[in-house]
Amino acid sequence: MNWAELVGAALLGAERRTPPGGSVEALLDAAAVETVRRRAGLRPAAAAPRPEPAPADPRPALPPAAARRLALLLTDRSGGAGGRRGTAPDLAELLPQWLAAANTHGYRAPAEQLPALLDAARARTDLRSPVLALGGPRARWLARLNPDWRFALRGRDTGLPGDGTAAGAGADRTAVRRLWEEGLFAERSALLVSLRRHDPAAARELLAGTWSAERAEDRLMFLDTLREGLSPDDEEFLERALTDRSRTVRSTAAELLSALPASALAARMAARARACVAPDHTGGAVRLAVEAPYECDAGMQRDGVAPRPPAGRGERSWWLSQVVEAAPLDTWAGHLGGRTPAEVTALPVADDWEQELHTAWARAAVRQRDAAWARALLGKPSAPMATVPGDPAKLLTVLPPRERAEWAAEFISAHGLSEAFRVLGVCAVPWAEPLGRAVVDALEIARDAGSYPWSFSGVMGLAERCLDPAQADRLAPLTAVPDEPEDGSPGAGGYWAEAFQRLVATLRLRATMLGELEPGPGPGESPGEGGGTAQAATDPT
Known part of the structure; x- marks a missing residue:
């Protein structure tokens, strides 16, 4: 009986057909004999070339106690979801904190723990950047040998790090261009993030070169990378994106431009906002009068104002909130008699527009990272959270x-x-x-x-x-x-x-x-103990 027949009989199962030889034991005996025969007939193959040695990593090794701790953090499964947790710490939740502290000290990961670290980073995206920082060049060297770790290779051969941390100025421009034009989306996105952090102009130039050929969803994701390090130098590119054929791309470009107080779009939104909100001196005390837009014209739509409101929202209030949110907060001091943010937010607002106006200001404070406005809108901590406009947690991040x-x-x-x-x-x-x-x-x-x-x-x-x-x-x-x-x-x-x-x-x-x-030496260790010898014995080189 040949190998294919043996495999077919085994897959079909003894319950459905009597196996060759009349029993399962006979089938297994025949399979064992055929296996030896097949192996004996194999011809020796040429040996594959050995991989290049791993690059050197001159950073100091972890102290021995810390290396042992890392092994425990990577293997412990005591923290479980659901049920009674008991008194044992959840080590999996402490791993990010341990990695951050280890990277602060500038250590390198033990070579023997690189596979477990890469597996952990594969399973948890929040661990990737700190794991690749700790693993260094040897983690990326090892990742080439396992397709499951390909996330570590984004930015490979370009002189840019695969973990998205700050890159040096020695990037290979040809390799960068090749990866940008030929790489997978995830690789291109990571490349753009890394390049943006050390050479914003080069990242912008790379994006502009292929912008018209990109898919709408990719243009949106790439445009989002400009948030980090956003500067007036990005205005020209973002102004061109205001005419993009995708509404979501236009909206994101407008949002980024509104975060640049000196941009032309910010000036246009400021003019619209001043036309909508004005001081009213009639009746003695000053209050704010609000006149929401009556239409969303082509200019407003080009500047990112969405014409159709969400379900249950009125059109005029929807347009007003978008205009006020996009206007520079510095607009209001000059428009309202030099008042401070605290004084402006304390003014009464006519015709029940206060919640709408204050919520738009709250979103503007978060977008523009304006601490004075965030402080004024948060108010006293003793007040109920329901009185805070917008998202209190987001306002807090500005402080x-x-x-x-x-x-x-x-x-x-x-x-x-x-x-x-x-x-x-x-x-x-x-x-x-x-x-x-x-x-x-x-x-x-x-x-x-x-x-x-x-x-x-x-x-x-x-x-x-x-x-x-x-x-x-x-x-x-x-x-x-x-x-x-x-x-x-x-x-x-x-x-x-x-x-x-x-x-x-x-x-x-x-x-x-x-x-x-x-x-220095860990608890219970003599000054002569260290991780260098053990590290050298297990390094992949």
Whole structure:
């Protein structure tokens, strides 16, 4: 019986047909004999050329304790989705923080851990940039040998890094042009991002050269890369994009131009906004009178104003919001008697236009990164979040990190944690002392009230990653099971104790992790111990 017949009989199965030889054992015996015969008949093949050695990486090796920690972070599966988590830290959620700290120190990844690092980056796009920074040239060398890691090769052979970090000035222009013209979309997009970071003019020139031949969806994605490092030098290109045949491309170009206060589009929008909003001095106190546009003419549409409103939205209010959002915020000081943003937003607005006007200003403050306007629109943290126009979390991102943390801390102290998740997510890590203290106090209040901790699982998860590790000792007393109030949820105290135990354990682990990354011998190691010898023995060269 030949090989094809044996394979066919095995695939069909003994349940459907009696196998050759009358039994499964006979079939397997025949397959074993035929396998030996086939292998014996193979002719030796010419050996494939050996790959070029991996490039040198002169950066210092990880301290031994940190290398062992990385291995644990890459293999641990204790953090699971759903169910009761227990007291063990979720190591998978700490990996991004560990990578960021290791890259700050300028270490290189252990060669033997490069495959696991690349696998982790393949599964989680948020890890790709820090993994490729830690892996360096050897990670990209290794990625050439496995198609699953091709994401690491974007920007290959161009002199630009594959991780999208700042590139040097020695890029190979011919290779850059070839990759731009022949590469896959993901490769071209990554190339444009990397090039944009160190040579914006070259990136813009590359994009302009093939702009008319690109698909509409690709033009939109490529145009979005101009957000980083946006400057007046981009205005000419963006003005041309205002006439693009795709509405979404035109809208994005207009949005970018409106973020340049000195652009011609910003000036046109400012003129339209001044025509819509004016001070009204009748009746004594000054108020703002609003006259929304009566039509969306061709000029407005060219400048990115969408003529059709979303369902349930009036046309005139829709046009007004887009005009005000795109107008430079500096417009209003001169137009409204030199008033500050706080004074402008405090003015009463006639005919129920206040919410519409303030929401448009909030979006403009985020787009133009104007802290004074963001501060004025956020108002006092003691006020309910519903009174803040637009998205409070986005407005907070415009403020300096310290002020952001102080505002969030006051908000939590006044309102608790029920609406705090969005606000906490935009605060710098580790949380500053006032914010960390406010979060812990609010969690303790919720525990003492007898509610279940599941309602606060999102905040607790953020606290594990974002609280200053120095807070661990202060939190230790909260790991005990508290007395349950009479009106509390049954068993809630035990769950809270478990949650605080996990929080304390995670904070202490984070402190240990950061300490292991410090240069010098790790805990329990002599000064002579180091990772250099082991690293050299396992390097791919």
